[in-house]
Amino acid sequence: MTRIVIADAPEASRPLLDAVAKQFGSVPNLFRAVAFRPQALEGHLGMFGALGKGTLPAATRERIALAVASKIKASLAN
DSSP states (O other): OOOOOGGGSOGGGHHHHHHHHHHHSSOOHHHHHHTTSHHHHHHHHHHHHHHHTSSSOHHHHHHHHHHHHHHHHHHHHO
8 A cells, every 4th residue: 555645634624633643643544645635634624523522431432433444454354
């Protein structure tokens, strides 16, 4: 898989990617991939923020994200 380099992202996406890096400690590949269309990145971040306002505790959301990521990785390996 080709590495998505943040420095190659459009200038309009870079402040958003910096904010993601501050929140997560790094920029997940999903955010890197949509960063090449600043409007798509803004929309994705808006959706992500809206989902974060749900009723599930943060720890539960994190466990769900890890389980889904694990499942996706397993299906890609097959």
